[in-house]
Amino acid sequence: MNSHSLPAGSEEFYRTLVESAAEGMLTIDAESTIVYANPAVEDILGYAPEELVGSSKMKIIPERLRPVHAAALDTYVRTGERSIDWEGIELPALHKDGHEVPTLISLREHTHDGDRYFTGIIRDVTERRRREDELRDQKERLDEFADILAHDIRNPLSVARGYTELAREREQSPELAQVEEALDRIDRLVDDVLALSREGRFIGETGPVDLETSLRAAWGNVETGRATLEVEPGLGVVVADGSRLAELFENLFRNAVEHGTADPEGVGSHSLTVNAGRLPEGEGFYVADDGDGIPEAEREAIFERGYSTRESGTGYGLSIVRQLAEAHGWTIGAAESDGSGARFEIRDVAFEG
Structure with a gap:
């Protein structure tokens, strides 16, 4: 069957589609009388379709809102002026047992044999x-x-x-x-x-930030023990929130000194080298170490909140790093460094000059 053909008995075909829809469908005439309700309405409002057909739409409208609904339909029928958003508006509907149901309703108008009808698609947004x-x-x-x-x-x-x-x-x-x-x-x-x-x-005002200055300042704010930092000269200036960029580097440095070695004595008990430089493509920068590295299977999971390879770890450091990077419009990924350690690559970075 091509896209323009209809099955035999197409009226029955479309009725089946409507009656099997998950959304409620309710049609009224210009006098607010309900002329059709599909079975899904019962799931939302508790009324079987036959309990609604022939009744006024006011049956499912909270009493305090009935004057507003009546005036809105009357105004539209007379003037064509819409007082609500027909594409989707949240309105409370009255359930059969008396409680109100928050619903999202979209409206459509159509004519049949010269008469005007209005169909509402009703979704329960409880x-x-x-x-x-x-x-x-x-x-x-x-x-x-x-x-x-x-x-x-x-x-x-x-x-x-x-x-x-x-x-x-x-x-x-x-x-x-x-x-x-x-x-x-x-x-x-x-x-x-x-x-x-x-x-x-997650970030405030952005401006030009010298990468090397930011890296060295962040290094000074972290307990790095015997670890050393090597920064490639001429890293350049990026557009960033300076405070949050420093926080990004601080978390990367803590991760390096805390997880960059299997030494159980922890921070400061080993000699580790952390280096930072520009990516070859010039679209970002990296921070790497010569520690134990990150298994390939875990390189995405390490950015998840609460994930840690140490019992004493909070699992928040690298999650914060990713949030800070993404808040700047950057992307971050983990890889293996030249020394088989961990390497974090930050891309899509805007450099000045």
Whole structure:
């Protein structure tokens, strides 16, 4: 059967299609009388089709909304002016047992023997509403948690900064300068957490960021033990949120020193080299190490939230790295480095100049 032919008894064919549809279908005339309802309506509203046909559409409309519905249909029949979105509008419908059902309704008008009819396609969106409510509750709890976290961190942070300033008045040392930089970094991270919670953004304003400067600053914020960093000269300048790019590098460095060796003593117990450079194609950059590497079968799973190859690991570091990369419009993948260690390639990066 080609796309333009109809089976024998095509009226029965289309009736079967309509009556087997998963969505509810209900047709009214210009006086709001229900002239057709398919079986799926019963699944949504509890009424068998024969209980609705011949009744007013007001039977399935909550009482408080009946005047609005009546006026809307009357206005459209007289003037052709639509007061709602016919492509899809969420409206409550009245179930047979009296409770309201959230539905999504799309409308179509058609004529038959000179009479006007209106057919609504009805979908039950109760489950979607439930998920939306859950997400809203989770968001509210996240906002509350972020506020508490920020408050509880900033209090001891302020104390630590005060004592650091007193110590620097007595003695100038590079170690105290590093402590101040670390405290400033914590303060910026708190701001980032609040921005993510309140505004739903994973990155803020972007601008030119020198890659080598960002890499070395991030390295200084991580406990790297005996590991060393080698940066290819002339990496260039990228367009990024500087704070979040530093966070991306920090998580990659922590992953390298914590997972780059099978040594059970952990961070600082081994000599590891981490190097960073431009990709040969010039479309991105990489961070690699000469540690134990990542089995090929696990190179996608490592970016999943909660995945970790160590019992003490949180499994969030590389998940955050991917989120930060994707928030910038970049892609990230894992591969094997030249020294059989782990190599992370960030692509689709916009360089300046």
